Each structure stands twice: as structure tokens, then as C-alpha cells.
Amino acid sequence: MKKISTILSILFLVSLASMTFAIKVTEPVIREVNADDVIDLGQIGPGQTISIRLEPHVSEGGKFGQGGDYDLAVPMNLPDGWEGKQSKLYERPLDVGITAAKDASEGEYIVKISVQDTNDDKLNNVTFAVKIKITWNILDMTVSPEAISVGPGQPARYEISITNKGTASDVFEVSSSGLKRWQYKKYVYVSAKSTKVVNYELVENEEETYNPIISVVSQASGIIKQEKQVGFQVKTNLRSDYKATNHGVLILPTFESIVYSFMGLLSNFV
Numbered sequence: 001m002k003k004i005s006t007i008l009s010i011l012f013l014v015s016l017a018s019m020t021f022a023i024k025v026t027e028p029v030i031r032e033v034n035a036d037d038v039i040d041l042g043q044i045g046p047g048q049t050i051s052i053r054l055e056p057h058v059s060e061g062g063k064f065g066q067g068g069d070y071d072l073a074v075p076m077n078l079p080d081g082w083e084g085k086q087s088k089l090y091e092r093p094l095d096v097g098i099t100a101a102k103d104a105s106e107g108e109y110i111v112k113i114s115v116q117d118t119n120d121d122k123l124n125n126v127t128f129a130v131k132i133k134i135t136w137n138i139l140d141m142t143v144s145p146e147a148i149s150v151g152p153g154q155p156a157r158y159e160i161s162i163t164n165k166g167t168a169s170d171v172f173e174v175s176s177s178g179l180k181r182w183q184y185k186k187y188v189y190v191s192a193k194s195t196k197v198v199n200y201e202l203v204e205n206e207e208e209t210y211n212p213i214i215s216v217v218s219q220a221s222g223i224i225k226q227e228k229q230v231g232f233q234v235k236t237n238l239r240s241d242y243k244a245t246n247h248g249v250l251i252l253p254t255f256e257s258i259v260y261s262f263m264g265l266l267s268n269f270v
Contacts, residue, residue, distance in 0.1 A: 022034050022058075023054055023070065023115055023126055023128075025053070025054055026053045026054065027053040028042065028050065028051070028167045028192065034128070035124075036128065036129075037129070038110070038129040039128065039129075039130055041131065041132050041167055042166065043133040043134070043138065043166050044100060044132060044134065044138065044168040045135065045136065045138035045139070045168070045170075045218060045221060045223070045224040046100055046101065046104040046136065046220070046221040046223045047100060047101070047218065047224070048100055048166065048168040049098065049100075049220070050097070050098050050099075050167060051097055052095075052097075052113065053094065053095050054070075054073055054087075054093055056071065056092055057069050057070075058070070058123065061122075061123055062123050063120075063122040068119075068123050069117075069123075070115045070117050071090050071116060071118040072087055072089055072116045072118055073086065073114070074086040074113070074116065075097075075111055075112070075113055076111070076112045077111060078111055079104075079109050080101070081101030081103070082099060082101050082104070083099040084097065085097035085098075085099075090119075096113055098111055098130070098132065102220070102222075103221070103223065106134050106135055107134055108131055108133050109132050110130070111129065111132065112130075114126075114127045136224065138165050138166045138224055139162070139163065139164065139172070139218065139225070140162075140226065141161060141216045143158050143161075143214055143228045144159045145158070146230060148230075148231065149233040149235055150234060151235070152204070152205045152206065153205050154203070155201040156203070156232055158199070159198075160174060160198050160214065160216070161195060161197045162174075162195065162197075162198070162216055163194075164195075165193065166192060168192055169189070169190065169192050170189075170218050170220055171187055171220075172187070172219065173185055173186070173217045174186040174188060174198065174216055175214075175215050176202060177212065178210060179204055182202060184200075184201065187219075202230075202232050206234060207234050207235055207236060208233075208234055209231075209233045210232040211229055211230075212230060214227065214229075
């Protein structure tokens with residue numbers, strides 16, 4: 001009887017060691033995954049990188065049925081042109097990176113991730129799949145105001161709202177074209193599923209009516225791009241000179257700065 005009990009205990013421990021238990025994904029979604037599960041990570045744009053983070057500790061299974069730690073996570077079966085970054089060994093959490101091809105076509109893609117025990121905790125490796133949707137319509141932008149009139153050499157300040165609709169953070173370049181000598185660029189980091197508002201200035205010295213284009217382009221891929229044409233008039237008159245003081249800081253002595261601020265305020269009521 002005792003021999004049978006011992007055999008049953010051994011078989012029980014063996015069965016525990018052979019079982020796989022759920023691993024917790026903590027980013028960009030929060031859920032538990034088992035072997036062969038497929039989880040939807042949402043949408044990203046071409047060239048963008050999505051980070052998948054996993055909690056390495058499980059409280060069940062393993063050598064003594066009390067769990068252990070997974071040590072490595074590796075992306076596999078990547079589509080052509082895509083890149084994968086495996087986690088660092090023993091890091092917490094395990095952080096896997098998946099970068100889409102810069103010219104990736106729109107559609108749904110499947111990538112597998114293998115979570116591995118390399119430290120003899122007797123945890124069975126777990127492989128699951130992630131579904132990523134590629135869309136070229138991952139960026140929105142608005143520009144306000146639509147048109148500005150300033151004096152020669154005065155900065156026209158536009159407010160640009162940049163919306164990243166995907167589950168991957170990105171850096172965007174803000175620039176403009178259509179002016180003779182102005183080539184100012186600004187770089188803006190926008191986290192996943194968020195909006196950031198920045199100021200962008202245009203300056204010209206010659207009196208003329210311009211129609212410049214303000215562009216926002218992803219650093220991940222030139223496919224991710226939005227443009228807006230704005231009105232920009234350079235004109236010498238007292239009202240525009242007064243109003244220009246609202247759009248830029250002039251280098252003046254203290255007294256003149258106060259006077260210009262007052263003139264800028266009055267221009268709003270003219």
C-alpha cells in the first residue's frame with residue numbers, strides 16, 4: 001500500500017511538472033495567456049515598434065509544483081521585412097519588441113512568442129501568438145489658426161495637435177515647405193493612443209501672401225504622414241505689427257517690452 005502511495009505521489013509530481021500554466025501579459029494589454037492562445041494587440045503603422053511585456057513568475061507548476069520564473073521571451077515566425085527583439089535574460093518584466101517593415105502593407109499579421117525556462121525550474125516553454133493590424137491611417141493632425149497675418153520678420157505661431165491612434169509610441173517630425181528660406185524642424189514624442197499639442201512658427205521677411213504646407217511625418221516610416229496648408233501673410237501695417245506681438249517674443253529693453261505687450265493686447269479688440 002505504501003509503495004502504491006509513493007508511486008502515485010511521484011506520478012502527481014510528474015504530472016504537475018508537465019503542465020503549463022498561464023503567463024500574464026502586462027503591456028500593451030493586460031491578460032493571461034496559455035500555450036497556443038492568440039491575443040490581439042491592436043493597430044500600429046508601418047515601421048513602428050510595439051513592446052510586449054510579460055510577468056516572468058508563475059506560482060504553479062515547475063519542479064515542485066510551486067511555480068518558478070521564466071527567463072527569456074523570443075519573437076518567432078516574423079513576416080518578411082519585420083524585425084524582432086528578444087528580451088534580456090532574466091529581466092523583469094520580460095520585454096519583447098516587434099518592429100513592422102517600413103513598407104508593410106495594410107492588414108493583419110501573426111507573430112509567435114516563445115517564453116522559455118533556461119534555469120532548470122522545470123517549467124514547460126509556452127508559445128503563444130499575437131495579432132497585429134497594420135494601418136497607414138495611424139496619425140491625425142489639426143492646425144490652428146488656419147491663417148495668420150504678421151509683419152516682416154515677425155513669427156507666426158501655429159498650434160499643432162498630433163494624435164497617435166495606434167498601440168505603439170513614436171517620434172514625429174514637424175516641418176514646413178513653401179517659404180523661401182525657412183527650414184525649421186521640430187521633433188515630438190507621442191505615446192501610444194494619445195495626443196500632444198505643440199507650437200510651430202513660420203517667419204518671412206518679404207511682404208507677400210504665402211500658402212505654406214505644415215507636415216507631420218513619423219520617424220518610423222515616411223508612409224505615416226499628414227499635411228495641412230495654412231494661410232500666412234506678411235504685411236506691413238500698424239495693426240499687423242501690433243498683433244504680431246501676440247505670436248513671438250521680441251528682444252527689447254524692459255520698458256519697450258511692456259509697451260509691446262500692451263499693443264498686442266489692444267490688437268485683439270481691433
